[in-house]
Amino acid sequence: MPEIAAHVERMPGSGVRHILERALRQPGAIILAVGEPGELVREEVRAVAAQAWHAGDLRYAPNGGIPLLREAIRDKLTRENGLDVDVEQIWVTVGATQALHMAMAVTLGRGDEVLVPDPGYTTFTMNAHLLQAMPVPYRLRPERAFQPDLAELEALITPQTRAVIVNTPSNPLGSTFDRPTLEAMMALAHRHDLWVISDEVYERFTWGAPHVSVHTLDQDGRVLSVFSTSKTYAMTGARVGWLVTPPGWRSTMLRVQESLVSCVDAPSQRAAAAAISGDQSDVARAADHYRDNLAAAMAQLDAQGLRYLPPTGAFYLWIDVSHASGGDVTAWCERFLEEAGVAVAPGRAFGASGEGWIRVCVASDRASLLEGLSRLPAASESGSAQGAGSPHP
Numbered sequence: 001m002p003e004i005a006a007h008v009e010r011m012p013g014s015g016v017r018h019i020l021e022r023a024l025r026q027p028g029a030i031i032l033a034v035g036e037p038g039e040l041v042r043e044e045v046r047a048v049a050a051q052a053w054h055a056g057d058l059r060y061a062p063n064g065g066i067p068l069l070r071e072a073i074r075d076k077l078t079r080e081n082g083l084d085v086d087v088e089q090i091w092v093t094v095g096a097t098q099a100l101h102m103a104m105a106v107t108l109g110r111g112d113e114v115l116v117p118d119p120g121y122t123t124f125t126m127n128a129h130l131l132q133a134m135p136v137p138y139r140l141r142p143e144r145a146f147q148p149d150l151a152e153l154e155a156l157i158t159p160q161t162r163a164v165i166v167n168t169p170s171n172p173l174g175s176t177f178d179r180p181t182l183e184a185m186m187a188l189a190h191r192h193d194l195w196v197i198s199d200e201v202y203e204r205f206t207w208g209a210p211h212v213s214v215h216t217l218d219q220d221g222r223v224l225s226v227f228s229t230s231k232t233y234a235m236t237g238a239r240v241g242w243l244v245t246p247p248g249w250r251s252t253m254l255r256v257q258e259s260l261v262s263c264v265d266a267p268s269q270r271a272a273a274a275a276i277s278g279d280q281s282d283v284a285r286a287a288d289h290y291r292d293n294l295a296a297a298m299a300q301l302d303a304q305g306l307r308y309l310p311p312t313g314a315f316y317l318w319i320d321v322s323h324a325s326g327g328d329v330t331a332w333c334e335r336f337l338e339e340a341g342v343a344v345a346p347g348r349a350f351g352a353s354g355e356g357w358i359r360v361c362v363a364s365d366r367a368s369l370l371e372g373l374s375r376l377p378a379a380s381e382s383g384s385a386q387g388a389g390s391p392h393p
Contacts, residue, residue: 011129014122015349016359019333023343030372032360033343035171035316037234039286039363041275045233048274052267061263063254065092065242069273073227073242076276081203081213088250091257092264092272096201096228096241101127103224103243106256107163107195108133114197115156115164117148118351119318121171121199125351136161139353142391146175146309146318150184154192163195164188166214169202169313172350172359176313179212186217198225201241202314204232205287207294209312221246231315232283233275240264240272290315293362293369300370305379309391315363318347320391322356324377329356340375 016033023029052058064070070087077083077090093099100123108114110132116124118137128135138153140146153164166185168177177185189196198214215225228241245253257263297317301308307320325332333346345361347354362369 007129007132011126012122014126015330016122016345018349019337019343019345022334023337026337026341029337029341029343030368031343032362032364032369032372033345035231035361035363036236037231037286037315037363038365039234039282039289041234041238041271042278042282044278045235045271045275049238049267049271052270057266057270059266061266061269063257063263064088064090064250065264066266066269066273069240069269069276072273072276077213077244081211082216083213083244085215085244086247089245089247091243091245091253092269093241093243093257094261094264095230095236095239096199096226097123098261099226099228099241099243100124100197100199101130102256102260103197103226104128104131104133104163105260106249106252107197107224109162111160112162113158113160114162115153115194116351117165117167117170119146119172119347119354119357120165120351121167122349124165124167124199133162134160137351137353138164140170140173140175141353142309142320145391146170146173147177147181148185150181150188153185154188157192157194161192161194163197165197165199167199168214169206169211171199171202171314172316172345172347172354173309173318174311174314174316175309175318176206176209176211178209179217182212182214183217186214186219186223189222190220194222196223198223200225201228201231203227204283205290205315206313207291207311211313215244218246229272229275233272234286235272235275238268238271240268290363293366296366297360297362297369297373300373301376304373304376306376307379307391315361317360317362318391319344319358319360319376320356321358321376323379325356327355329354329358333358336375342372342375344372 225244345359347357
């Protein structure tokens with residue numbers, strides 16, 4: 001039999017999905033491992049999708065997306081992100097996952113290097129391998145509150161480096177990059193002529209300073225920005241995201257989109273347009289819910305003496321369990337699921353720098369969240385999990 005392509009065989013799997021699949025087979029497990037909003041999609045949005053199905057609106061849509069949605073996205077980008085873009089820069093995708101893949105596919109060739117945050121979202125590294133490019137991690141360290149060291153980042157750049165990925169608010173960390181940091185990263189990209197791929201999926205959930213879109217700092221057309229309805233509107237299953245490109249890419253993007261998915265289904269696009277253009281009070285309520293859950297969860301972690309990164313965005317807690325995990329947090333998470341009935345994401349799934357840490361999603365109901373956290377092993381009296389750098393306590 002022929003063999004699967006070697007670069008596909010080398011592509012790592014998702015450590016988060018591995019834990020989730022095990023948890024789904026374990027009755028009664030508390031699942032805190034996956035970033036699934038606990039909110040219900042607004043009834044009017046669901047009705048729009050249902051009406052499209054009943055009306056038979058199931059033909060091919062334009063490659064870039066239906067005009068109704070592209071225009072809604074354009075207006076939203078102007079209103080909320082301070083971006084002035086043409087609809088031909090907006091490409092509707094099958095969630096942010098396809099948008100990320102497409103951004104990397106059009107900027108990376110075989111053997112090219114892309115700088116990816118470590119810890120960082122698993123798909124960054126998986127996509128690079130699938131495209132036969134080389135992911136090069138730039139470390140986000142606890143002693144720097146998981147902010148990038150720009151000198152260290154610049155030292156990683158080689159003649160093969162083509163792009164840098166920026167993710168703020170961060171999945172898995174729940175951290176954000178402030179404007180001066182983003183300006184410095186853009187200056188670095190300009191000096192070395194790099195593409196900047198900006199993952200802004202959690203843009204509506206920041207806890208302190210407002211979100212800064214990297215595209216607003218772009219002076220010469222080097223930023224590709226990724227957005228989604230999945231987290232903002234709890235539409236994870238509808239699979240609607242979008243990629244914002246530099247101007248003048250229409251002919252290229254038509255070919256790329258056609259080769260990947262042709263188009264996103266019309267009912268989901270109509271629902272996304274309704275969500276983006278309609279009443280935003282549900283988003284505000286979701287943000288309040290996540291903020292309150294984070295506060296309650298941090299209070300519980302404080303009581304248990306556990307170190308964590310105080311989040312400034314998204315709906316995750318990044319928690320240090322190195323006092324218990326014995327140098328292999330992935331194996332510890334599997335044992336924790338089996339013995340305590342709680343699924344958490346191993347930090348090692350997000351890069352080597354995640355060893356000893358776990359990611360917990362706080363978007364579920366508060367009772368389940370607090371019960372799951374209560375089963376985490378408390379830090380020892382020696383303080384082995386405390387006091388090293390910025391994370392709390």
